[in-house]
Amino acid sequence: MIGDILEENHKEIVQFFEEKKKWDFSFIPESQVCDFEEGESYSIAYPIQGLLKYHGMADHNHRIAYFPSISLNNDSAFTISYLKLSKEFSEDKFILNGKEIASNKREFDRIQYQLNFIRKYSKCSTKGLVISRNVMKNTLQTTLGKGLGTSASGGAAIAHAAMNILYSEENSIHSNFRLKSIFSRYLAGSASRSSVGGIGLWFNHPKMNAMESYAHRMDGTADKNFINDIDLITISIPANLKTEEAHNIAPLSPFYSQWLRDRKSKILDFANALYEHDFDKIGSFAENDTLNLHAITMTAPLEKSLIVWAPETVAIMKLTRELRDSGIPTYFSIDTGPSTVLLTKSKNTPTIQKALLELNSDFDITIGKIGGASKTVKQVSPEAKLLSGDLKLFNRV
Numbered sequence: 001m002i003g004d005i006l007e008e009n010h011k012e013i014v015q016f017f018e019e020k021k022k023w024d025f026s027f028i029p030e031s032q033v034c035d036f037e038e039g040e041s042y043s044i045a046y047p048i049q050g051l052l053k054y055h056g057m058a059d060h061n062h063r064i065a066y067f068p069s070i071s072l073n074n075d076s077a078f079t080i081s082y083l084k085l086s087k088e089f090s091e092d093k094f095i096l097n098g099k100e101i102a103s104n105k106r107e108f109d110r111i112q113y114q115l116n117f118i119r120k121y122s123k124c125s126t127k128g129l130v131i132s133r134n135v136m137k138n139t140l141q142t143t144l145g146k147g148l149g150t151s152a153s154g155g156a157a158i159a160h161a162a163m164n165i166l167y168s169e170e171n172s173i174h175s176n177f178r179l180k181s182i183f184s185r186y187l188a189g190s191a192s193r194s195s196v197g198g199i200g201l202w203f204n205h206p207k208m209n210a211m212e213s214y215a216h217r218m219d220g221t222a223d224k225n226f227i228n229d230i231d232l233i234t235i236s237i238p239a240n241l242k243t244e245e246a247h248n249i250a251p252l253s254p255f256y257s258q259w260l261r262d263r264k265s266k267i268l269d270f271a272n273a274l275y276e277h278d279f280d281k282i283g284s285f286a287e288n289d290t291l292n293l294h295a296i297t298m299t300a301p302l303e304k305s306l307i308v309w310a311p312e313t314v315a316i317m318k319l320t321r322e323l324r325d326s327g328i329p330t331y332f333s334i335d336t337g338p339s340t341v342l343l344t345k346s347k348n349t350p351t352i353q354k355a356l357l358e359l360n361s362d363f364d365i366t367i368g369k370i371g372g373a374s375k376t377v378k379q380v381s382p383e384a385k386l387l388s389g390d391l392k393l394f395n396r397v
Contacts, residue, residue, distance in 0.1 A: 002260065003058075006067055006205040009264035013068065013203070016268055020275075021220070026178035028211060034122040039165035040084040042384040045156035046073035046371035047134075047149030048190045049232065049333050049341045051199070051286045052266055053293045055250030058206035063189045064213045065204040066251075067263045070270060071193045073200070074341060076234040076368030077148060080383045081132040081157035082391065085165055089127035095394045096154075097133050097142045114155060114187035118162050121183070130158060131390045136236070138366045140386065148236060148339050152184075153374075155191025159183035160374035180374070181214040197373030198227065199274065201267065217373070218274060226277040231349045232368040233330075235356065237310050237338040246308075246336045249300035256296055283331030283343050287320075290334045297336075310338035312360060319359055323352060 017023040054069035094101045094111045101108045115128055134142060134150040159180055167174040177196055184191035192215040193200030202215040219227050250256055266285065273281035297306040313334065320332045320342060330344040330352055344352055349367060356363050377383050 002257070003206040006260065007207050010068070010203060010205045010208075013264060013267055016271065017216070020271075023216060025216070026176060028176060028179050028182075029173055032121045032123075032173060032179065034124045034166035035168045035171055036166060037124045037126045038085050038087060040082065041161040041164040042080070042082050042377045042379060042381070042387075043157045043160040043164065043374055044078050044080050044377055044383050045153040045160060045191075045194050045374035046075050046197070047077050047079070048072065048152040048194050048200075049074045049149060050190075050293070050335045051282070051289065051333065052263070052270055053289050053335065054189070054202075054204075055246050055293065055296065055336075056256065057189070057247055058204070059208075062210040062213070063185050064206075064208050064210070065189055065202070066206055067260050068202060068204050068267055069190075069193070070199065070201050070218070070267065071149070071152075071190060072232075073194060073197050073371035073373075074149065074232050074234065074368050075137060075371030076232055076341075076366040077134060077136050077150065077153070078371070078383070079132055079134050079150060079153035079157045080377070080386055081130060081154070081161055082384070082387050083158060083161035083165065084129045084395070085124065085126040085162075086129075087126050089129065092127050093129045093394065095129075095131040095390055098390055100394065110151075110187055111154075111158070114158060114183070115162070117186040118159065118166075118183050122162075122166050124166060129395065131387050131394060132157065133386055133390070135386060136366055137368060148234070148337070149190060149194070149335060151188040152190035152194040155187030156184040156194035156374040158187065159191070159195060160376065164376050177217075177373070178214045182211065184374075185213065195374045198370060218271065223274065223277065226279075227370050229346050230279065230370060231344050231346045232370065233342040233344065233349060233352055233356070234366045234368060235312075235316060235340045235342075236364040236366065237312055237340070239308065239310065239338050246297050246306055249304045249306065250296050252300040252304065253296040255292075255299060259292055259296060279343075279345065280329055283329065286333040286343060287331040290332060293336075294334065308337055309334070312363070313338045313340055315359055316340045316342075316356070319355060323355060328352065
């Protein structure tokens with residue numbers, strides 16, 4: 001029953017964007033057979049920050065969620081990835097943040113799972129070497145905070161590099177954003193949104209097939225100045241937590257069903273706020289759905305429930321309310337972890353940063369903007385050079 005309702009909600013959401021924004025829903029060719037099975041490519045992608053968030057998988061195998069979600073790309077950090085596909089490789093090998101991932105680790109399974117589906121769709125049989133680093137923009141150091149969306153940027157970067165290798169530039173599938181979003185999804189659902197850039201909407205409902213669940217960028221040329229005036233203040237806070245735990249327990253909360261049912265109206269209201277350039281309404285959605293998300297993970301059965309905030313997280317939340325009460329529009333967004341992102345207008349950033357450092361002079365703060373889609377970078381680029389040491393150590397061919 002709920003699946004039927006969510007399917008109808010999806011149709012209404014699609015109709016809204018077809019009529020209001022004339023969206024092109026990007027046809028995917030029936031065959032995704034690759035042009036090449038070998039090659040190498042560098043790519044970067046940006047982590048996501050949830051605005052209308054999600055937890056819970058309707059289809060774990062294909063990473064299809066119960067309902068649609070919206071996020072923005074946060075360029076406070078980025079993932080730089082190198083992918084090499086070669087017939088000389090006898091097995092996959094994955095390097096993350098300077099360390100080889102053992103084949104018995106969950107991280108290895110997730111990356112290989114993504115590559116296996118890309119290989120399945122493209123009929124590619126070669127094994128791969130993936131070398132990635134998750135890097136903070138201001139320090140070029142490895143990201144340490146939990147809840148910064150780097151699994152999303154990791155999935156998007158690998159998918160982008162794979163498409164760059166597998167398909168010739170003359171092949172229309174090479175730049176097919178829908179397929180790239182689908183390939184991204186197999187590492188992390190939110191990677192589907194990271195791949196498209198800006199503010200992304202990921203389509204989902206429980207009755208979808210694997211080729212229907214993908215993301216579409218919501219903002220366009222008419223929204224550029226509005227988007228560029230938004231600052232993202234990221235406070236990175238470490239924690240030892242796996243997001244997959246939250247996906248498993250969220251549907252057990254008594255509040256989960258209502259969260260599902262409200263999503264269609266929230267998506268449409270958010271879209272109108274975006275196209276009307278209503279910053280305060282967008283910020284309100286982000287902050288309110290942060291509280292919804294965490295209420296749900298806190299109210300799963302007691303032995304499984306999660307409280308992921310740190311004391312610093314709560315202090316930042318209270319400070320955000322105080323700043324807003326004093327006339328400074330700022331809103332918090334917190335995904336699955338203690339790390340916090342504040343949304344504000346650029347003119348307010350110095351005042352907010354000062355208040356944060358007065359609250360805790362040790363806060364790890366990065367100022368960012370809404371980032372773009374995943375993209376190819378050259379070997380000589382500053383981002384690719386961050387992997388040069390790893391390549392010397394781990395490149396086998």
